[in-house]
Amino acid sequence: MSPDDGHSQAEVTSMRLWGVSMVRNEADVIEAFVRHNLGALDGLAIVDHGSFDGTAEILGELQGEGLSLRIVGDPEPAFLQSSRITDVARETLRDQGADFVFALDADEFLRVPSREHLERALLDVPPGMHAVAHWLTYVPDSFADGVPFGAGHLRRRLKVERRPPWAFYKAIAGRGLLERPDDRVTEGNHQVGSPNESVARPHARLRQEVAFIAHAPVRSRSQLESKVIIGCLAYLARQSGDEALGFHWRDLYEDLRAGGTLDHQRLLEIACNYGLARGEWRPASTIELTEDPVPFEHALRYRPPVALDTLRRLMRFAETLAVGGKTR
Secondary structure, three states: OOOOOOOOHHHOOOOOEEEEEEEOOOOOOHHHHHHHHOOOOOEEEEEEOOOOOOHHHHHHHHHHOOOOEEEEEOOOOOOOHHHHHHHHHHHHHHHOOOOEEEEOOOOEEEEOOOHHHHHHHHHOOOOOOOEEEEEEEEEOOOOOOOOOOOHHHOOEEEOOOOOOHHHOEEEEEEOHHHHOOOOEEOHHHOOEEOOOOOOOOOOEEOOOOOOEEEEOOOOOHHHHHHHHHHHHHHHHOOOOOOOOOOHHHHHHHHHHHOOOOOOHHHHHHHHHOOOOOHHHOOOHHHOOEEEOOOOOOOOOOOOOOOOOOHHHHHHHHHHHHHOOOOOO
C-alpha cells in the first residue's frame, strides 16, 4: 500500500517525527549520522550498546551542543535489537509525542528532499498502520582507514537491489505501537508486527522520491572487521539457537576465522553483495552502480579520543563478556 500525495497545503499539519537507533562502536560515522538525520527529524533516541571506541563521548559532545538527542545506555553484551528498539520506540511515541518513529541503524541516512512532502505522505497512512521506507545500499568511493565520513560515502548506490522482499524496506512505527502491546519492531528494523500473527500485517510504503534510507554498511577494513567479529559474537551471546540471525555477519566471520583478508577488492565485493546469502553473490565487476548522491555538507568536529584496531576492540568486547557487561 502506498500513501498518495493528495493533500493541499492547508491540510498539512506539523508532525513530530523521531528516529530510534541502537549503536555500538560507530565512532567513524556516529556524528555524521546524528547531524544528517536531525536535518529531517525532530529528534533521535539512541541506545548506546556498550560502546568503547569513542562513540559515547562523541554522542555526549553532540548532546552538549543542544541537539535533540536522548541517549540510553545498554551494557548487555548480547545483541537484543528487536526488544530494545521496540521499548525505546514506545517511549519516544509516548514521552516525546512522536507521530512516527523511524528505526535506523548508525550507517543509515534519510534522504528527504522535502519535509512537507514527507508529512503529507505520512498523513495518508491509515490510523493504526505502520509504514516503511525503501532501503538502498551505497558503495563508497574509498575503503581507506581513517577517511572521515562524507559525501564520497553516499554518492553511488546499487542500481538494482537483490535482497529478499522483506528486506527491501525499513520500518517507520506509528502510534499503533502504543495500542498493541504485542507489536514489536522486528530484527533488522524491517517491519513492525506481532510474533503471534502468522501473516505479516500490511505496511504503508513511502514512495522513493518522498523519502528513502541510504545504507552505507562497508566503509573501511577495520570498521568492517570489528563489526563482523563483535557483531557475530554478540549474536552468539544471545544463545537463541536461531541461526538465521546475523547470517551475513556469520559468513564473513567464518571467512576471517579461516584466515581471509579484507583488501580493496574484497571490500568492494562485500559492499555490492551486502546482506545476501553467499550462494547469491555476484562478482563486483558485474554489479552496476548508479549516481544518486545524498546531500551531505556537514562539517564534522569530533574524532574518537583513541584509535582502536580490531584486536584491541575485540579484547575490550571479550572483557565485557567475561565480567557480565561491565566495561573498563
